[in-house]
Amino acid sequence: MATEILMPALSPTMEEGTLAKWLVKEGDTVSSGDILAEIETDKATMEFEAVDEGIIGKILIEEGTEGVKVNTAIAVLVEEGESADDVEASSDAGSDDDEDKAPIDEPMSANPGASVAVVVPDEMDIPEGTEMKPTTVREALRDAMAEEMRRTPEVFLMGEEVAEYQGAYKISQGLLDEFGAKRVIDTPITEHGFAGIGVGAAFGGLNPIVEFMTFNFAMQAIDQIINSAAKTLYMSGGQMGCPIVFRGPNGAAARVGAQHSHDYAAWYAQIPGLKVVMPYSAADAKGLLKTAIRDPNPVIFLENEILYGQSFDVPVMDDYTVPFGKAKIWREGTDVTIVSFGIGMKYALEAADKLAEDGISAEVVDLRTLRPMDTGAIIESVKKTNRCVTVEEGFPVCSIGNHISAVLMQEAFDYLDAPVINCTGKDVPMPYAANLEKLALTTTKEVIDAVKAVTYR
Amino acid sequence: MAAKKTTKKANVSKEELLSYYRDMLLIRRFEEKAGQLYGMGLIGGFCHLYIGQEAVVVGLEAAAKDGDKRITSYRDHGHMLACGMDPNGVMAELTGREGGYSKGKGGSMHMFSKEKHFYGGHGIVAAQVPLGAGLAFSDKYRGNDNVTFTYFGDGAANQGQVYETFNMAALWDLPVIFVIENNQYAMGTAMARSTSSPDIYTRGAAFGIKGEAVDGMDVLAVKEAGEKAVAHCRAGKGPYILEVKTYRYRGHSMSDPAKYRTREEVQKMREERDCIEHVRDMLLTGKHATDDDLKAIDKEIKGIVNESADFAKESPEPDVSELYTDIYLEAEA
Numbered sequence A: 001m002a003t004e005i006l007m008p009a010l011s012p013t014m015e016e017g018t019l020a021k022w023l024v025k026e027g028d029t030v031s032s033g034d035i036l037a038e039i040e041t042d043k044a045t046m047e048f049e050a051v052d053e054g055i056i057g058k059i060l061i062e063e064g065t066e067g068v069k070v071n072t073a074i075a076v077l078v079e080e081g082e083s084a085d086d087v088e089a090s091s092d093a094g095s096d097d098d099e100d101k102a103p104i105d106e107p108m109s110a111n112p113g114a115s116v117a118v119v120v121p122d123e124m125d126i127p128e129g130t131e132m133k134p135t136t137v138r139e140a141l142r143d144a145m146a147e148e149m150r151r152t153p154e155v156f157l158m159g160e161e162v163a164e165y166q167g168a169y170k171i172s173q174g175l176l177d178e179f180g181a182k183r184v185i186d187t188p189i190t191e192h193g194f195a196g197i198g199v200g201a202a203f204g205g206l207n208p209i210v211e212f213m214t215f216n217f218a219m220q221a222i223d224q225i226i227n228s229a230a231k232t233l234y235m236s237g238g239q240m241g242c243p244i245v246f247r248g249p250n251g252a253a254a255r256v257g258a259q260h261s262h263d264y265a266a267w268y269a270q271i272p273g274l275k276v277v278m279p280y281s282a283a284d285a286k287g288l289l290k291t292a293i294r295d296p297n298p299v300i301f302l303e304n305e306i307l308y309g310q311s312f313d314v315p316v317m318d319d320y321t322v323p324f325g326k327a328k329i330w331r332e333g334t335d336v337t338i339v340s341f342g343i344g345m346k347y348a349l350e351a352a353d354k355l356a357e358d359g360i361s362a363e364v365v366d367l368r369t370l371r372p373m374d375t376g377a378i379i380e381s382v383k384k385t386n387r388c389v390t391v392e393e394g395f396p397v398c399s400i401g402n403h404i405s406a407v408l409m410q411e412a413f414d415y416l417d418a419p420v421i422n423c424t425g426k427d428v429p430m431p432y433a434a435n436l437e438k439l440a441l442t443t444t445k446e447v448i449d450a451v452k453a454v455t456y457r
Numbered sequence B: 001m002a003a004k005k006t007t008k009k010a011n012v013s014k015e016e017l018l019s020y021y022r023d024m025l026l027i028r029r030f031e032e033k034a035g036q037l038y039g040m041g042l043i044g045g046f047c048h049l050y051i052g053q054e055a056v057v058v059g060l061e062a063a064a065k066d067g068d069k070r071i072t073s074y075r076d077h078g079h080m081l082a083c084g085m086d087p088n089g090v091m092a093e094l095t096g097r098e099g100g101y102s103k104g105k106g107g108s109m110h111m112f113s114k115e116k117h118f119y120g121g122h123g124i125v126a127a128q129v130p131l132g133a134g135l136a137f138s139d140k141y142r143g144n145d146n147v148t149f150t151y152f153g154d155g156a157a158n159q160g161q162v163y164e165t166f167n168m169a170a171l172w173d174l175p176v177i178f179v180i181e182n183n184q185y186a187m188g189t190a191m192a193r194s195t196s197s198p199d200i201y202t203r204g205a206a207f208g209i210k211g212e213a214v215d216g217m218d219v220l221a222v223k224e225a226g227e228k229a230v231a232h233c234r235a236g237k238g239p240y241i242l243e244v245k246t247y248r249y250r251g252h253s254m255s256d257p258a259k260y261r262t263r264e265e266v267q268k269m270r271e272e273r274d275c276i277e278h279v280r281d282m283l284l285t286g287k288h289a290t291d292d293d294l295k296a297i298d299k300e301i302k303g304i305v306n307e308s309a310d311f312a313k314e315s316p317e318p319d320v321s322e323l324y325t326d327i328y329l330e331a332e333a
Helices: A101-105 A137-151 A175-179 A191-203 A217-230 A265-269 A282-294 A344-357 A375-385 A400-411 A434-440 A444-454 B014-039 B054-061 B077-082 B087-094 B128-142 B160-171 B200-207 B219-234 B263-273 B275-285 B291-314 B320-324
Strands: A003-006 A016-022 A035-040 A045-049 A054-059 A065-069 A073-078 A132-136 A155-159 A184-186 A207-211 A245-249 A275-277 A299-303 A311-315 A328-331 A336-340 A362-366 A369-371 A388-391 A421-423 B069-072 B118-121 B148-153 B176-182 B210-215 B240-245
Touching: A132 A137, A132 A282, A137 A155, A137 A175, A137 A282, A137 A311, A155 A175, A155 A191, A175 A184, A191 A207, A191 A217, A191 B128, A191 B160, A217 A245, A217 B128, A245 A282, A265 A275, A265 A299, A265 A369, A265 A400, A275 A282, A282 A299, A282 A311, A328 A344, A336 A344, A336 A375, A336 A444, A344 A362, A344 A388, A344 A444, A362 A375, A375 A388, A375 A400, A388 A400, A388 A444, A400 A421, A421 A444, B014 B054, B014 B077, B014 B087, B014 B219, B014 B275, B014 B291, B054 B077, B054 B148, B054 B176, B054 B219, B054 B275, B069 B128, B077 B087, B077 B118, B087 B291, B118 B128, B128 B148, B128 B160, B128 B176, B160 B176, B160 B200, B176 B200, B176 B219, B200 B210, B200 B240, B210 B219, B219 B240, B219 B275, B275 B291
Parallel strands: A155 A184, A155 A207, A207 A245, A245 A299, A275 A299, A336 A362, A336 A388, A388 A421, B069 B118, B069 B148, B148 B176, B176 B240, B210 B240
Antiparallel strands: A003 A073, A016 A035, A016 A065, A035 A045, A054 A073, A132 A311, A275 A369, A328 A362
C-alpha cells in the first residue's frame, strides 16, 4: 500500500524546516537507511533517511521549499505496481491538537469596549526613521556577541560546542570563522570546571561569555556562579569584580523531561551580586546581551529555546543597547496589569489580545531584567489598573510572581482591588508525556482566567 | 630543638637565608598572635592557622616574579604575608575592621589584593583550583609569561573539579602551578583514610601533567622545585604539579582539638622538622648570623606583629553604610 513520507521533526522544538535537497527522484527504489533528502532547520542541515523500502512514487514538495511544516507529506512511497494516487488524500500539516492555539492565531478583532492600542516598543534613542529588520532571537544573540567581540579583544566565548559545531543551538554560528579559536573556545563537557575557569579569567580582567548548553547543566557549576562570581566583589571589599556573562537556554523546551526543562529565573534572581536578564523579543535579546557583556558584574542571561527561532523587528543601528532594570510596556491598558518576562510574554500578549475581544483592557509589562527589577513600573501600572496577574513558567513556590505580589502588597496595597494572581508552572517535575507537559506549563487560558478572576468578570 | 640538617650542600646566600628566616618567622608570629586574638574574642568565625607550613609559601614566593598570581583556600594568612601584603590589613580583616583588606566584609577566609596579585582566600574546598586555572588562562590569552600559583590541600585534591581543571589546563597548556599543600589531614581525616593513593603528585599523569613531591619543611627544597615548575610554565609547556609535604601544628581551625592525631606525632614534627629551626640552624652553623643577630630579627618581627594587632584592635568597625556597598560595580556610561 502506498504510504506518505512526512516531513520529520529533527529537534524537540522544530516546527518547520526547509526541504533543501532531494537525493532521490520519482521512480527510484529505496531501502531502509537510504538518504532521501536534506532537511535544513534553523539549527542545522540534517540528512533524512528512508525507514521503509519501496519506490518513490511521487515527490510532493519540491526541493528548496521553505517553511515546510513538520508532518506534512513530502513524498509518496509505493510498492511495485502501485500508483502514487492510491494514497489517501493527505492531511494538513502538523498534528495540531492545541485547542487554544488556533483561535489565538486569528487576527485580533477590534472591540470598541477595549483599548487595543498596541504600543510600539518604547526603546530609547532609536532615531525616527530607523530601519527595522526582522531578526530571529538566535541571530540577535549572535549579532550581539559578534559586535561586542569586535569592540574589544577582551571578550571571548567559551562553552560546549560553541566553536566548530557552531553552537548546540547555533547561537554562535559563524563566530569561530570571524574570531578564531583563541576567542571562541570549545570546552570539554565539564561545567563545574569551565565555569570556574571563566570566573578566574574574569578575575584576571577578561570578559568571558560562558555558554551553558542549557541552564539545567549549570547546576553542576552553580557553586562557581554564586560562591565565586557573585560574592567575591563584596568579600573583597570592592576590589575583585567579575565581569562575566553566563548565558544559554533556560526553562522548558518541548518534550525533554524533568532534567532539561527547569526555569531558573527565581533561583538566580534571589542572589545579591548577580544581575539576571530574561529577554522575550529579539531586539531585547540583542540590546540586553550587549549591555550584559559590558556590565562589570556577573550576569545571568536566560534564553529560551522555543524563542530562538522566532522573529521580531530589531532596529538597524550601529550600537543598539537596552538598559538593565527598565521594564517595557508592550501594550497599554486600563483594567489589569499583566506582568511577565521571557517566554511568559507570549502567554501574556496572547491573553491580552483575547481579553480585548471581551472588552477587558490589559496592560502588559515585560520585566526584561529580573535583577535589578523595575518594580516601579509595575507599581505605576497597578496604580492605574488596580489589578495584577503575573505570568512565568517556573515553579510556583517562591516564584518571581510571589515576589511581585509581596512588593505590591507592601508598596501598593491601597491601590489593589483584588488579590494578585500568579500564573506559574505547576508544582511538579516536568513530565515527558505531551498532554502532561502541556498541563505542567502555564497557558494563555490560565492567564485569561486569572484576569477574569481579578477583574470579577 | 635540632632541626634535621639539609642533606645536600645548599648554594644559598646569607641574605637569602636571612630573608626566608624573617618571612617564615613573620608568618609564625603573626599566626600565634591571631590565635591569641581569637581566644580573646577579637577574631570570630573560622580561623585556620598556617603554623608549621611556612616554608611552602616562602619557598614558592622566592621562585615568583612580579606579575605572577597566586590563589589559595581559606588557610590563607601565610600566603598573604609571603606575597607582601600588609600585616596590619590582614590582621584588621581578621578582627572585622574597616582597615582590613576587605573592609571587614570578608574575614579570615576571604581576602584579596589586586596590587599583590593575590586572588583570595576561598572558602569552598577546591573552588580556587579552576579559578587559578582561569587566572592563568587570562595571562596566556594576553600573551605574557606570568604564571599562577594555585594552592590547595590534600583534602581538596579529592574534589572532582580539580580533575576537570587538570584536563583543561593540560589541554590548553595553561601556565598554572598546582601546589598541593599536603599537610596530611583533611580537617580531621588522615590522608590514608580519605585518599586511595599516597602520591597525589602522580594524579596529573593521566592528563600528561608532570608532578613531583617536595619536602615542604625545607624552604630551599621548595624554592628549587618551585623554580623548576615556574621555568616549565613560563616556557609555555603547560601546567605543573608540586605536592609539597608539610605539616600543620595547630588544629584544622581554632575550634579543632585535633584528637585525631597524637600529641607525640605533632611534637616529633616540631622538634625534628620545623622549617624555621632548619633555617636558623643553617644560619648559625654556617656562621651567617649570630644568636644576637637572630634575636634582633625576632624582636623586629615581634614589633611588626604587635603593631598589626594594635592596628586591628583600634581600627573601627566598618561604617553601617558599608552593608550595602560593593555588591555591584557601576557600569560605565
